[in-house]
Amino acid sequence: MSGFGAAQKYDPFARLLHWLIVLLLIAQYIVAWTMPGIHRGTKPVGLIVVHLDLGAFIIAIMIVRLLWRIVRKEPAPVEGSTLLRGVAHLTHGLLYLLLIVQPVLGWVNASSRGWQVTLFGVNLPSLAATGSALGHQLGGVHRLLAWGMLGLIGLHVIAALYHQLVLRDRLLRRMA
Numbered sequence: 824m825s826g827f828g829a830a831q832k833y834d835p836f837a838r839l840l841h842w843l844i845v846l847l848l849i850a851q852y853i854v855a856w857t858m859p860g861i862h863r864g865t866k867p868v869g870l871i872v873v874h875l876d877l878g879a880f881i882i883a884i885m886i887v888r889l890l891w892r893i894v895r896k897e898p899a900p901v902e903g904s905t906l907l908r909g910v911a912h913l914t915h916g917l918l919y920l921l922l923i924v925q926p927v928l929g930w931v932n933a934s935s936r937g938w939q940v941t942l943f944g945v946n947l948p949s950l951a952a953t954g955s956a957l958g959h960q961l962g963g964v965h966r967l968l969a970w971g972m973l974g975l976i977g978l979h980v981i982a983a984l985y986h987q988l989v990l991r992d993r994l995l996r997r998m999a
Protein backbone atom coordinates (compact mmCIF):
# COMPACT_ATOMS: atom_id res chain seq x y z
CA MET A 824 0.00 0.00 0.00
CA SER A 825 1.48 3.33 -1.00
CA GLY A 826 -0.53 5.75 1.07
CA PHE A 827 -3.85 6.83 2.49
CA GLY A 828 -6.55 8.84 0.75
CA ALA A 829 -8.15 11.92 2.29
CA ALA A 830 -11.01 9.86 3.72
CA GLN A 831 -8.53 7.84 5.74
CA LYS A 832 -6.80 10.84 7.29
CA TYR A 833 -7.64 12.51 10.55
CA ASP A 834 -9.33 15.86 9.89
CA PRO A 835 -7.17 19.03 10.21
CA PHE A 836 -8.57 20.01 13.62
CA ALA A 837 -7.92 16.53 15.06
CA ARG A 838 -4.36 16.73 13.70
CA LEU A 839 -3.87 20.17 15.19
CA LEU A 840 -5.10 18.99 18.59
CA HIS A 841 -2.87 15.88 18.47
CA TRP A 842 0.31 17.90 17.86
CA LEU A 843 -0.70 20.69 20.24
CA ILE A 844 -1.02 18.13 23.04
CA VAL A 845 2.38 16.65 22.07
CA LEU A 846 4.00 20.11 22.42
CA LEU A 847 2.17 20.87 25.67
CA LEU A 848 3.22 17.52 27.17
CA ILE A 849 6.88 18.01 26.22
CA ALA A 850 6.76 21.43 27.91
CA GLN A 851 4.89 20.01 30.93
CA TYR A 852 7.41 17.21 31.54
CA ILE A 853 10.33 19.63 31.22
CA VAL A 854 8.67 22.03 33.68
CA ALA A 855 7.74 19.19 36.09
CA TRP A 856 11.32 17.93 36.19
CA THR A 857 12.90 21.39 36.58
CA MET A 858 10.46 22.96 39.04
CA PRO A 859 11.58 22.99 42.69
CA GLY A 860 10.66 19.94 44.79
CA ILE A 861 7.18 20.26 46.30
CA HIS A 862 6.90 19.64 50.03
CA ARG A 863 4.63 20.56 52.90
CA GLY A 864 4.49 24.35 53.05
CA THR A 865 5.94 24.92 49.55
CA LYS A 866 4.55 28.16 48.06
CA PRO A 867 3.11 27.95 44.52
CA VAL A 868 5.48 30.34 42.75
CA GLY A 869 7.64 30.41 39.61
CA LEU A 870 7.80 27.15 37.63
CA ILE A 871 5.26 25.52 39.95
CA VAL A 872 2.66 28.04 38.77
CA VAL A 873 3.68 27.32 35.17
CA HIS A 874 3.09 23.59 35.88
CA LEU A 875 -0.39 24.26 37.25
CA ASP A 876 -1.35 26.65 34.42
CA LEU A 877 -0.04 24.36 31.69
CA GLY A 878 -1.82 21.41 33.32
CA ALA A 879 -5.14 23.25 33.47
CA PHE A 880 -4.70 24.20 29.81
CA ILE A 881 -4.02 20.53 28.95
CA ILE A 882 -7.30 19.51 30.62
CA ALA A 883 -9.19 22.18 28.66
CA ILE A 884 -7.67 21.11 25.33
CA MET A 885 -8.30 17.43 26.13
CA ILE A 886 -11.99 18.12 26.80
CA VAL A 887 -12.23 19.82 23.39
CA ARG A 888 -10.32 16.92 21.84
CA LEU A 889 -12.56 14.27 23.42
CA LEU A 890 -15.71 16.08 22.26
CA TRP A 891 -14.26 16.48 18.76
CA ARG A 892 -13.36 12.81 18.70
CA ILE A 893 -16.95 11.86 19.62
CA VAL A 894 -18.49 14.25 17.06
CA ARG A 895 -16.15 13.60 14.15
CA LYS A 896 -15.12 9.96 14.71
CA GLU A 897 -11.71 8.64 13.68
CA PRO A 898 -10.91 7.63 10.08
CA ALA A 899 -11.29 4.00 9.03
CA PRO A 900 -8.67 1.85 10.78
CA VAL A 901 -5.60 0.76 8.83
CA GLU A 902 -5.10 -2.81 7.69
CA GLY A 903 -3.48 -5.18 10.12
CA SER A 904 -4.18 -8.17 12.34
CA THR A 905 -7.13 -7.94 14.71
CA LEU A 906 -4.72 -8.25 17.62
CA LEU A 907 -2.50 -5.34 16.59
CA ARG A 908 -5.51 -3.18 15.80
CA GLY A 909 -6.82 -4.00 19.25
CA VAL A 910 -3.51 -3.01 20.84
CA ALA A 911 -3.53 0.30 18.93
CA HIS A 912 -7.13 0.93 19.94
CA LEU A 913 -6.37 0.16 23.58
CA THR A 914 -3.26 2.36 23.59
CA HIS A 915 -5.16 5.32 22.13
CA GLY A 916 -8.04 4.83 24.58
CA LEU A 917 -5.66 4.64 27.54
CA LEU A 918 -3.84 7.77 26.35
CA TYR A 919 -7.11 9.70 26.23
CA LEU A 920 -8.01 8.44 29.70
CA LEU A 921 -4.60 9.23 31.22
CA LEU A 922 -4.51 12.67 29.62
CA ILE A 923 -7.62 13.53 31.64
CA VAL A 924 -6.96 11.55 34.84
CA GLN A 925 -3.30 12.60 35.25
CA PRO A 926 -3.88 16.38 35.29
CA VAL A 927 -7.03 15.99 37.43
CA LEU A 928 -4.96 14.10 40.05
CA GLY A 929 -2.45 16.96 40.04
CA TRP A 930 -5.32 19.40 40.47
CA VAL A 931 -6.73 17.44 43.45
CA ASN A 932 -3.27 17.45 45.04
CA ALA A 933 -2.84 21.18 44.40
CA SER A 934 -6.23 21.81 46.06
CA SER A 935 -5.26 19.72 49.09
CA ARG A 936 -2.23 22.03 49.45
CA GLY A 937 -4.59 24.99 49.46
CA TRP A 938 -3.35 26.16 46.05
CA GLN A 939 -5.69 28.00 43.70
CA VAL A 940 -5.68 26.52 40.18
CA THR A 941 -6.51 28.96 37.37
CA LEU A 942 -7.23 28.78 33.64
CA PHE A 943 -6.38 32.01 31.80
CA GLY A 944 -6.53 33.82 35.14
CA VAL A 945 -10.00 32.46 35.98
CA ASN A 946 -10.18 30.63 39.31
CA LEU A 947 -11.15 26.96 38.97
CA PRO A 948 -12.99 25.18 41.80
CA SER A 949 -11.06 23.40 44.53
CA LEU A 950 -11.24 19.60 44.14
CA ALA A 951 -10.19 18.72 47.72
CA ALA A 952 -10.26 20.26 51.16
CA THR A 953 -7.02 21.84 52.31
CA GLY A 954 -4.99 19.23 54.18
CA SER A 955 -7.02 16.33 52.72
CA ALA A 956 -5.17 13.03 53.30
CA LEU A 957 -6.61 11.56 50.09
CA GLY A 958 -5.48 14.61 48.13
CA HIS A 959 -2.00 14.11 49.57
CA GLN A 960 -1.93 10.44 48.52
CA LEU A 961 -3.20 11.23 45.04
CA GLY A 962 -0.16 13.49 44.63
CA GLY A 963 1.95 10.34 44.86
CA VAL A 964 -0.26 8.63 42.28
CA HIS A 965 0.16 11.73 40.06
CA ARG A 966 3.97 11.42 40.25
CA LEU A 967 3.82 7.67 39.52
CA LEU A 968 1.29 7.95 36.71
CA ALA A 969 3.52 10.52 34.98
CA TRP A 970 5.92 7.61 34.37
CA GLY A 971 3.16 5.22 33.30
CA MET A 972 1.94 7.75 30.77
CA LEU A 973 5.47 8.29 29.52
CA GLY A 974 5.84 4.52 28.98
CA LEU A 975 2.61 4.40 27.00
CA ILE A 976 3.70 7.40 24.91
CA GLY A 977 6.98 5.59 24.23
CA LEU A 978 5.08 2.52 23.01
CA HIS A 979 2.90 4.73 20.80
CA VAL A 980 5.89 6.54 19.26
CA ILE A 981 7.75 3.25 18.65
CA ALA A 982 4.63 1.91 16.88
CA ALA A 983 4.46 5.06 14.72
CA LEU A 984 8.15 4.75 13.82
CA TYR A 985 7.69 1.04 13.06
CA HIS A 986 4.96 1.91 10.58
CA GLN A 987 7.12 4.62 9.03
CA LEU A 988 10.49 2.84 8.86
CA VAL A 989 9.67 -0.89 8.68
CA LEU A 990 6.17 -1.27 7.24
CA ARG A 991 6.64 1.93 5.19
CA ASP A 992 2.87 2.31 4.93
CA ARG A 993 2.84 6.09 5.45
CA LEU A 994 0.59 5.75 8.46
CA LEU A 995 2.16 8.96 9.78
CA ARG A 996 0.46 10.87 6.97
CA ARG A 997 -2.89 10.18 8.63
CA MET A 998 -1.82 12.42 11.49
CA ALA A 999 0.81 14.66 9.84
Ligand code: HEM
Binds near residue numbers: 852965
Ligand atom coordinates in the same frame (compact mmCIF):
# COMPACT_ATOMS: atom_id res chain seq x y z
C1 HEM B 1 -0.66 15.93 31.77
C2 HEM B 1 -0.38 16.85 32.65
C3 HEM B 1 0.63 16.71 33.74
C4 HEM B 1 1.83 16.02 33.77
C5 HEM B 1 2.46 15.19 32.66
C6 HEM B 1 2.40 16.23 35.08
C7 HEM B 1 3.60 15.71 35.51
C8 HEM B 1 4.12 15.82 36.79
C9 HEM B 1 5.33 15.22 37.25
C10 HEM B 1 6.30 14.40 36.38
C11 HEM B 1 5.47 15.52 38.56
C12 HEM B 1 6.60 15.08 39.49
C13 HEM B 1 7.65 16.15 39.60
C14 HEM B 1 8.78 15.71 40.48
O1 HEM B 1 9.07 14.51 40.56
O2 HEM B 1 9.40 16.59 41.10
C15 HEM B 1 4.35 16.33 38.94
C16 HEM B 1 4.11 16.82 40.21
C17 HEM B 1 3.06 17.63 40.54
N1 HEM B 1 2.09 18.12 39.69
FE1 HEM B 1 1.83 17.59 37.77
N2 HEM B 1 1.57 17.03 35.81
C18 HEM B 1 0.48 17.35 35.02
C19 HEM B 1 -0.59 18.15 35.37
C20 HEM B 1 -0.75 18.77 36.61
C21 HEM B 1 -1.85 19.63 36.97
C22 HEM B 1 -3.03 19.99 36.08
C23 HEM B 1 -1.63 20.03 38.24
C24 HEM B 1 -2.47 20.94 39.11
C25 HEM B 1 -3.36 21.78 38.65
C26 HEM B 1 -0.40 19.42 38.69
C27 HEM B 1 0.14 19.57 39.95
C28 HEM B 1 1.22 18.91 40.41
C29 HEM B 1 1.62 18.92 41.81
C30 HEM B 1 0.92 19.66 42.96
C31 HEM B 1 2.77 18.10 41.90
C32 HEM B 1 3.52 17.71 43.16
C33 HEM B 1 2.90 16.41 43.64
C34 HEM B 1 3.55 15.86 44.87
O3 HEM B 1 4.78 15.78 44.91
O4 HEM B 1 2.82 15.47 45.79
N3 HEM B 1 0.12 18.66 37.66
N4 HEM B 1 3.54 16.51 37.84
Ligand code: HEM
Binds near residue numbers: 845892915976996997
Ligand atom coordinates in the same frame (compact mmCIF):
# COMPACT_ATOMS: atom_id res chain seq x y z
C1 HEM C 1 2.83 13.19 23.76
C2 HEM C 1 2.86 12.27 22.86
C3 HEM C 1 1.66 11.71 22.14
C4 HEM C 1 0.39 11.45 22.56
C5 HEM C 1 -0.19 11.66 23.93
C6 HEM C 1 -0.34 10.89 21.43
C7 HEM C 1 -1.67 10.48 21.45
C8 HEM C 1 -2.36 9.94 20.39
C9 HEM C 1 -3.73 9.50 20.41
C10 HEM C 1 -4.65 9.53 21.64
C11 HEM C 1 -4.04 9.05 19.18
C12 HEM C 1 -5.40 8.50 18.72
C13 HEM C 1 -6.13 9.61 18.04
C14 HEM C 1 -7.59 9.29 17.79
O1 HEM C 1 -7.90 8.19 17.32
O2 HEM C 1 -8.43 10.17 18.06
C15 HEM C 1 -2.87 9.20 18.35
C16 HEM C 1 -2.77 8.87 17.02
C17 HEM C 1 -1.62 8.93 16.27
N1 HEM C 1 -0.38 9.39 16.70
FE1 HEM C 1 0.05 10.13 18.52
N2 HEM C 1 0.51 10.83 20.35
C18 HEM C 1 1.73 11.32 20.75
C19 HEM C 1 2.88 11.44 19.98
C20 HEM C 1 3.00 11.02 18.69
C21 HEM C 1 4.22 11.07 17.91
C22 HEM C 1 5.56 11.63 18.41
C23 HEM C 1 3.94 10.52 16.71
C24 HEM C 1 4.84 10.29 15.53
C25 HEM C 1 6.09 9.88 15.62
C26 HEM C 1 2.52 10.16 16.71
C27 HEM C 1 1.84 9.61 15.67
C28 HEM C 1 0.52 9.27 15.65
C29 HEM C 1 -0.17 8.71 14.50
C30 HEM C 1 0.45 8.40 13.15
C31 HEM C 1 -1.51 8.50 14.89
C32 HEM C 1 -2.63 7.93 14.04
C33 HEM C 1 -2.67 6.43 14.18
C34 HEM C 1 -3.73 5.89 13.24
O3 HEM C 1 -3.65 6.20 12.06
O4 HEM C 1 -4.64 5.18 13.69
N3 HEM C 1 1.99 10.46 17.94
N4 HEM C 1 -1.86 9.74 19.12
